[in-house]
Amino acid sequence: MKNEWPLWEIFVRSENGLAHKHVGSLHAADAEMAVQNARDLYTRRNEGVSIWVVRSSDIVATDPSQREALFEPSEDKAYRHATFYQVPDGVKHL
Amino acid sequence: MNARVEYVLRLGDSALVLAQRSAAWVAHAPIMEEDVALANVALDLFGQAKLWLEYAAEIEGAGRDADALAFHRDADEYRNVLLVEQPNGNFADTIVRGYFYDAWAELNLNALRASSDERIAAIAAKSVKETAYHLQRSRDWLLRLGDGTELSHERVQLAVDELWRFSGELFIGDEIDAAMNAQGVGSDPATLREQWLESVRAALAAATLTTPEDGWMQRGGKQGRHSEALSYMLAEMQVLPRSHPGALW
Numbered sequence: 318m319k320n321e322w323p324l325w326e327i328f329v330r331s332e333n334g335l336a337h338k339h340v341g342s343l344h345a346a347d348a349e350m351a352v353q354n355a356r357d358l359y360t361r362r363n364e365g366v367s368i369w370v371v372r373s374s375d376i377v378a379t380d381p382s383q384r385e386a387l388f389e390p391s392e393d394k395a396y397r398h399a400t401f402y403q404v405p406d407g408v409k410h411l
Numbered sequence: 412m413n414a415r416v417e418y419v420l421r422l423g424d425s426a427l428v429l430a431q432r433s434a435a436w437v438a439h440a441p442i443m444e445e446d447v448a449l450a451n452v453a454l455d456l457f458g459q460a461k462l463w464l465e466y467a468a469e470i471e472g473a474g475r476d477a478d479a480l481a482f483h484r485d486a487d488e489y490r491n492v493l494l495v496e497q498p499n500g501n502f503a504d505t506i507v508r509g510y511f512y513d514a515w516a517e518l519n520l521n522a523l524r525a526s527s528d529e530r531i532a533a534i535a536a537k538s539v540k541e542t543a544y545h546l547q548r549s550r551d552w553l554l555r556l557g558d559g560t561e562l563s564h565e566r567v568q569l570a571v572d573e574l575w576r577f578s579g580e581l582f583i584g585d586e587i588d589a590a591m592n593a594q595g596v597g598s599d600p601a602t603l604r605e606q607w608l609e610s611v612r613a614a615l616a617a618a619t620l621t622t623p624e625d626g627w628m629q630r631g632g633k634q635g636r637h638s639e640a641l642s643y644m645l646a647e648m649q650v651l652p653r654s655h656p657g658a659l660w
Contacts, residue, residue, distance in 0.1 A: 343444050344442060344444055349551055350551065350555075354448060356544075361451065
């Protein structure tokens with residue numbers, strides 16, 4: 318039975334104002350069941366205020382063999398990082 | 412025995428027995444995710460049972476606590492409805508049993524939020540949120556199984572037909588219900604029947620299932636007359652505290 322059920326990726330928003338964050342994956346027969354299973358697996362201890370579920374097969378990912386071409390060029394461009402600025406006090410979630 | 416104690420025991424015992432039944436699925440559910448989901452429902456129901464039994468023990472005033480009520484009463488002292496003590500059977504049996512109960516519990520707890528007894532109103536208000544989720548889950552499963560494969564349809568229809576005779580007891584009042592209703596403490600079970608039937612009929616129709624004709628309804632659980640199945644379940648549930656009284660983790 319398990320092999321017939323699709324895999325779903327679960328995203329949970331821990332509080333209003335924050336982004337949904339990937340927390341894991343699970344099996345479910347349909348979208349409603351995926352939301353309910355996600356509620357039972359990932360938000361039992363007050364972890365969230367909102368859940369997104371996405372079929373794992375609908376996720377388009379980067380190709381691991383493209384890693385150098387995609388990500389290495391940004392490694393030596395330190396000026397793109399905002400490390401030269403002072404972060405004002407009281408700014409959260411930057 | 413005082414009518415209010417008896418009334419609260421019925422609420423607590425039904426939640427407790429269904430909790431114990433649901434928990435028996437742990438490590439046996441058809442899929443790991445369902446294992447966790449059923450355990451969550453069971454834990455919610457254990458929590459509700461604890462609140463009801465603590466209150467029953469308090470108003471009984473006989474020096475017993477919730478654990479004494481749960482673990483040191485025999486089957487004939489239990490006041491749960493017969494529906495919840497029915498064995499787990501297959502997954503469809505469990506889903507239908509849960510659905511019939513959840514659909515009733517949501518109506519009943521909603522009615523009890525207006526109880527003149529503040530403690531009962533508070534426990535009902537807390538429990539109804541959990542039960543609304545249980546109902547959503549069991550109803551969704553009913554639809555999936557009914558409108559699923561030929562085999563799942565056949566099994567869930569069989570479960571509906573088999574368990575139907577235990578649904579009537581939820582709506583049959585006795586002198587305890589009448590006394591509690593007269594004091595504004597409890598709800599009149601009969602008044603919930605139409606609403607329950609309406610939502611159950613709609614769910615069964617959506618699941619392409621047939622609502623059974625009303626026939627003879629089994630009763631007696633609320634008065635302590637139970638099927639043999641409850642004794643076996645309690646024997647397993649109670650063996651530890653009875654073999655080792657006062658044992659603590």
